[in-house]
Structures are given as structure tokens and as C-alpha cells.
Amino acid sequence: MFELVDATKRYGPLVALAPLSLTITAGERLALMGPSGSGKTTLLHLLAGVIQPDEGRVAIAGRSTETLRPGRDLARLVGVMAQGFDLVPSLAVVHNVLAGRLGEWGIGRSLLSLVFPRELPLAQAALNRVGVGTKLYERTARLSGGEQQRVALARLLVQQPRAILADEPVSSVDPARAEDLLTLLVEVAAEDGRTLIASMHAVPLALRYFSRVIALRHGHLVFDRATTAVTEADLTALYDLRQEEARDVR
Numbered sequence: 632m633f634e635l636v637d638a639t640k641r642y643g644p645l646v647a648l649a650p651l652s653l654t655i656t657a658g659e660r661l662a663l664m665g666p667s668g669s670g671k672t673t674l675l676h677l678l679a680g681v682i683q684p685d686e687g688r689v690a691i692a693g694r695s696t697e698t699l700r701p702g703r704d705l706a707r708l709v710g711v712m713a714q715g716f717d718l719v720p721s722l723a724v725v726h727n728v729l730a731g732r733l734g735e736w737g738i739g740r741s742l743l744s745l746v747f748p749r750e751l752p753l754a755q756a757a758l759n760r761v762g763v764g765t766k767l768y769e770r771t772a773r774l775s776g777g778e779q780q781r782v783a784l785a786r787l788l789v790q791q792p793r794a795i796l797a798d799e800p801v802s803s804v805d806p807a808r809a810e811d812l813l814t815l816l817v818e819v820a821a822e823d824g825r826t827l828i829a830s831m832h833a834v835p836l837a838l839r840y841f842s843r844v845i846a847l848r849h850g851h852l853v854f855d856r857a858t859t860a861v862t863e864a865d866l867t868a869l870y871d872l873r874q875e876e877a878r879d880v881r
């Protein structure tokens with residue numbers, strides 16, 4: 632589904648991502664871990680085709696991200712759940728959800744859906760699936776953080792990409808709701824065999840909900856393993872914690 636070959640990203644003198652090569656198979660459930668500033672968002676943006684590497688290459692489903700047109704091509708392949716959700720707060724929920732069709736419809740028809748949402752059943756079904764079916768006409772700004780996250784997921788359901796990339800999807804909700812949201816995210820991805828890649832701040836949640844972990848530190852790969860093979864020593868090295876603390880976060 633994704634292939635990076637010596638992909639590098641720099642911001643001026645800062646190496647946000649040192650040359651990285653990896654392959655991610657369709658249907659994988661992968662967590663990106665590492666301290667703040669380690670390059671997780673940069674890697675997600677490269678995988679999403681939102682930014683291009685300075686060196687090396689990134690391919691999605693066998694096609695270089697440089698040749699994928701934003702909008703239609705890219706929207707069918709990857710759906711992004713940005714940190715802070717990227718919803719338009721002043722709009723009703725239904726319009727934010729139908730924005731997921733932007734890639735298919737183009738701007739004209741999508742704007743039309745703002746005036747007259749003809750695809751209401753599509754939006755309603757997606758909102759039902761993520762448990763906020765009663766919020767169709769609610770102003771998005773009035774929803775809680777967790778509800779807005781669900782609306783962002785409903786928008787992805789409507790978009791139907793082959794992979795979901797989520798940037799710290801549960802960092803703004805309380806621990807109990809974080810579990811609910813991750814369960815939902817994993818279920819929704821699994822239903823259609825979608826690849827799921829999420830940057831995760833909370834180590835225990837990353838280990839519980841994902842099957843593979845890619846860990847970064849200062850833009851360098853620290854380890855890339857099956858979750859079941861991640862050790863306390865791995866986590867200690869990653870976060871520079873003392874042993875006892877590593878045991879606690881696990």
C-alpha cells in the first residue's frame with residue numbers, strides 16, 4: 632500500500648526525517664510513536680502525499696506521490712484525519728461529512744451539496760455508523776471534541792479511501808473515550824480491509840490497538856517491530872525513561 636525508499640524531509644538545516652525506507656502492506660494497523668518533534672506528523676504527511684520528500688521517493692499503491700493528483704487520485708487512496716480534525720466549525724455536521732465526497736464530485740457539486748444536501752442518506756448512514764446519528768443538522772462547533780472526531784471519521788467513511796492516516800486521533804479526548812474511539816477506528820478500517828496508520832502519544836493504547844509500531848526519535852528510525860515484540864528496553868530507549876517509568880507506561 633505504501634513504499635518509502637530513502638525518503639528524507641528537511642526544514643532548512645533541520646532534518647525532520649532522516650532517510651527512511653519501509654513498506655506497509657494493505658490492511659496493516661500501524662502506530663507511529665516517538666517523543667514530540669520526532670517526525671511523526673512529517674512521516675504521515677509524506678505517506679499522505681501532502682508533502683514531497685526532498686530526496687528518495689514515496690509511492691502509494693505503486694504510484695509515486697509526485698504523479699498523484701490531489702483531489703480525485705489521492706482522495707481514493709488516502710483519507711487523512713488531521714490533528715484538530717480539519718472540520719469547518721460554522722457549518723452543520725452534514726456538510727462537513729459530505730465534504731468527504733469532494734474528491735469524487737469536484738468543487739461544483741460539493742458546493743451545491745451545501746445548499747441542498749442531496750446525498751443526505753449517505754451522510755446519515757455514516758453518522759449512524761460512528762454513533763452520532765442525531766447530530767446531522769447540529770452546528771459542528773457545538774459538538775464535543777470526541778463527537779467532532781467521530782464526524783471526521785464519518786467524513787472518511789463517505790470518502791472511502793483505501794488507507795486512513797490519523798494524526799494523534801485521541802490526544803484531545805479523555806482516556807475512556809479514547810478507547811471507544813480507537814475501537815471504532817480499528818473496526819471501521821477493518822471492515823473494508825483498509826490500512827490504518829496513526830501517530831500515537833499514549834504508549835499503552837498504541838500497543839493495545841495496533842499490530843506494528845514504527846518508532847522515531849529526532850527524525851531517525853529507532854525500531855520497526857510487531858507490537859508483540861516491543862520490549863521495555865525499546866520504550867526506554869525511545870523516550871529516555873528510567874526503567875521503572877517504562878514499566879509504568881506499559
Ligand SMILES: Nc1ncnc2c1ncn2[C@@H]1O[C@H](COP(=O)(O)OP(=O)(O)O)[C@@H](O)[C@H]1O
Nearest residue numbers: 642645647665666667668669670671672673674
Ligand atoms: N513546516 C515546518 N517548518 C519548519 N519546521 C518544521 C515544520 N514542520 C515540522 N517541523 C519540525 O520538524 C520536526 C518534526 O516535526 P513533526 O513531524 O511535527 O514531529 P511530531 O509530529 O513527532 O511531533 C520538529 O522539529 C518540527 O519543529
Ligand SMILES: [Mg+2]
Nearest residue numbers: 671672798830
Ligand atoms: Mg505531530
